[in-house]
Amino acid sequence: MISSDVIRGYNDTIILYFLLQGESYGYEISKNIKELSEEKYIMKETTLYSAFSRLENNGYIESFYGDETFGKRRTYYRITTSGIAYYKEKCEEWELTKVVISRFIKEWRE
Amino acid sequence: METIKTYLDNMFARLPRTAQIVELKNNILTNMEEKYLELKNQGKSENEAIGIVISEFGNIDELVSELGLNTENNETSARSISREEVNDYITFKKVTGIQIALGVFLCIMAPIVLILINALIDSEVLIAPESSGIIALFIIITIAVALLIKSGMSLERYKFIEEGVLLPYDLENELRQEYSKFMPTFNLNIVIGVCLILLSPISLFVTSQGDSLTNSLGLIVMLIIVDIAVVLFVLSGNQKESFDRLLKTGDYTPKKKADNKVIGAVASIVWPLAALIFLTLGFVFHLWYICWIVFPITGILFGMFSAAYSIMNDNSNNG
Numbered sequence: 001m002i003s004s005d006v007i008r009g010y011n012d013t014i015i016l017y018f019l020l021q022g023e024s025y026g027y028e029i030s031k032n033i034k035e036l037s038e039e040k041y042i043m044k045e046t047t048l049y050s051a052f053s054r055l056e057n058n059g060y061i062e063s064f065y066g067d068e069t070f071g072k073r074r075t076y077y078r079i080t081t082s083g084i085a086y087y088k089e090k091c092e093e094w095e096l097t098k099v100v101i102s103r104f105i106k107e108w109r110e
Numbered sequence: 111m112e113t114i115k116t117y118l119d120n121m122f123a124r125l126p127r128t129a130q131i132v133e134l135k136n137n138i139l140t141n142m143e144e145k146y147l148e149l150k151n152q153g154k155s156e157n158e159a160i161g162i163v164i165s166e167f168g169n170i171d172e173l174v175s176e177l178g179l180n181t182e183n184n185e186t187s188a189r190s191i192s193r194e195e196v197n198d199y200i201t202f203k204k205v206t207g208i209q210i211a212l213g214v215f216l217c218i219m220a221p222i223v224l225i226l227i228n229a230l231i232d233s234e235v236l237i238a239p240e241s242s243g244i245i246a247l248f249i250i251i252t253i254a255v256a257l258l259i260k261s262g263m264s265l266e267r268y269k270f271i272e273e274g275v276l277l278p279y280d281l282e283n284e285l286r287q288e289y290s291k292f293m294p295t296f297n298l299n300i301v302i303g304v305c306l307i308l309l310s311p312i313s314l315f316v317t318s319q320g321d322s323l324t325n326s327l328g329l330i331v332m333l334i335i336v337d338i339a340v341v342l343f344v345l346s347g348n349q350k351e352s353f354d355r356l357l358k359t360g361d362y363t364p365k366k367k368a369d370n371k372v373i374g375a376v377a378s379i380v381w382p383l384a385a386l387i388f389l390t391l392g393f394v395f396h397l398w399y400i401c402w403i404v405f406p407i408t409g410i411l412f413g414m415f416s417a418a419y420s421i422m423n424d425n426s427n428n429g
Contacts, residue, residue: 026137027144044168045138050176053134075137 002041010094011043011051012060016087019061019079026052026075052077060086113160114142119279121170123190134173142167190276191356196285199268200352207348209261211341216254218337220247221402222330228398229326243398271355274362282357289353299346303339310335326399333402369423373416384408 007014018029026048033043055061060083066076079087122135142163149159227243230236265272277285310332317328354362361370384404391401 026141030141030145031148042166044166044172045141046168046170046172048141049134049138050172053173053176074140075133 002037004044004047007041010090011047012055013087013090013094014043015048015051015055016060016079016083016090019077020084020087023076023078025066025077029077055083058086059083111143111146114146114163115139116278116280117164117167118142121167123276123278125170125174130177134177138167190278191271191281193281195271196277196281196356199271199356202264202268203348203352206261206265207345209257210348211344213254213257213261214344215337215341216250216257218333218340220250220254221398222333222337223247223250224398225326225333226330229323229330233321233323235323274358275356277356285353285356289357289359292349292353296346296350299342303342306335306339306342310339329399366420369416369420373419376415377412380408380412 014033015029018024018032024032030043030045030048033041052061052063056063056077059080061077061079063075063077066074118135118139122131125131145166146159146163149162150156154162224243224247227236227238227246228240231238231240231242313328313331313335315328317324317331320328351361353359361367388401388404391397391404395401
């Protein structure tokens with residue numbers, strides 16, 4: 001399991017990745033993260049919804065109501081154009097980060 | 111499923127209840143419930159499923175800082191209260207309510223006993239020193255005052271509730287339901303009390319043709335009826351107060367609380383003054399048979415004052 005400290009700067013990127021493939025809602029996204037990371041990363045509820053609220057305030061995603069599921073309206077999210085731009089930026093940043101950090105990583109051979 | 115809801119209620123108890131937060135909470139609840147149902151479908155036990163869902167909730171402080179909430183500024187410095195505390199408080203209010211009602215009952219009974227003893231002595235039915243009535247009056251008043259002080263002091267324990275507390279959502283909803291169930295009883299009690307008071311002078315008219323002892327008995331019956339009505343008011347009012355205090359409704363909205371401070375200050379001068387006039391008229395002018403009228407008159411005038419004060423304060427706040 002990855003510690004949430006390491007991944008913090010990329011929670012938004014992870015969520016945007018799924019929204020790029022189409023609109024989605026909280027549980028679906030958190031389930032997808034768990035599956036795609038092969039259960040190595042589980043995003044906590046509070047992390048997920050903090051990210052939604054931050055992304056929405058920055059105009060990177062929009063929320064809307066979907067169909068009712070067991071009596072409750074589900075909130076869906078879709079990515080905006082500025083969200084796509086932000087996602088690209090973050091991808092480039094990650095590439096750079098990866099290159100830089102890996103220079104400080106020593107490979108250990110037993 | 112209920113466990114998840116309660117857990118979330120407790121987590122959100124100290125956050126302000128804005129539309130944004132309520133919606134956020136509902137979204138998280140839906141999310142958690144879906145996760146729970148899926149875990150159950152995968153064959154997890156009830157406890158396992160709830161355990162996993164709650165362990166994956168995270169940390170409420172993360173949301174608090176993300177939303178830029180300053181929990182100190184949103185009246186959330188008030189402490190939150192548990193179900194046990196609420197139940198204890200309501201039971202406790204019932205007990206002290208009975209004590210207060212008994213105290214008030216005795217306060218009104220004291221002059222009744224005085225009138226009765228004096229009438230019996232005057233009509234030579236009872237052979238006793240003339241001061242017996244007054245002595246009885248003071249003994250009863252002392253017991254009444256002791257009861258009132260005792261109940262007032264034991265209320266100190268729940269001072270934090272009187273200063274305003276935060277109720278978790280589910281408790282608040284339950285209390286609101288109980289409150290609306292209680293209101294018809296409350297209204298009925300008030301109606302019965304008012305009718306009793308309005309009808310009480312009948313006993314005076316019925317006995318007005320008789321001798322002075324019969325007259326006095328008529329007066330006594332009237333006062334006892336009034337006393338019963340007052341006890342009804344105190345008991346049901348006290349029960350309503352415990353709801354109002356917890357739910358911050360009625361007299362206990364923040365604005366009303368400010369009004370009540372001024373009215374309370376005036377009351378602390380007016381009522382002892384009324385008692386002083388009552389005793390002076392009685393002891394100095396020997397007007398025991400009529401001087402009790404001081405109390406209903408003070409009551410009516412004081413009621414008018416506090417109503418007028420609240421209305422004027424409303425106007426100046428709105429204008």
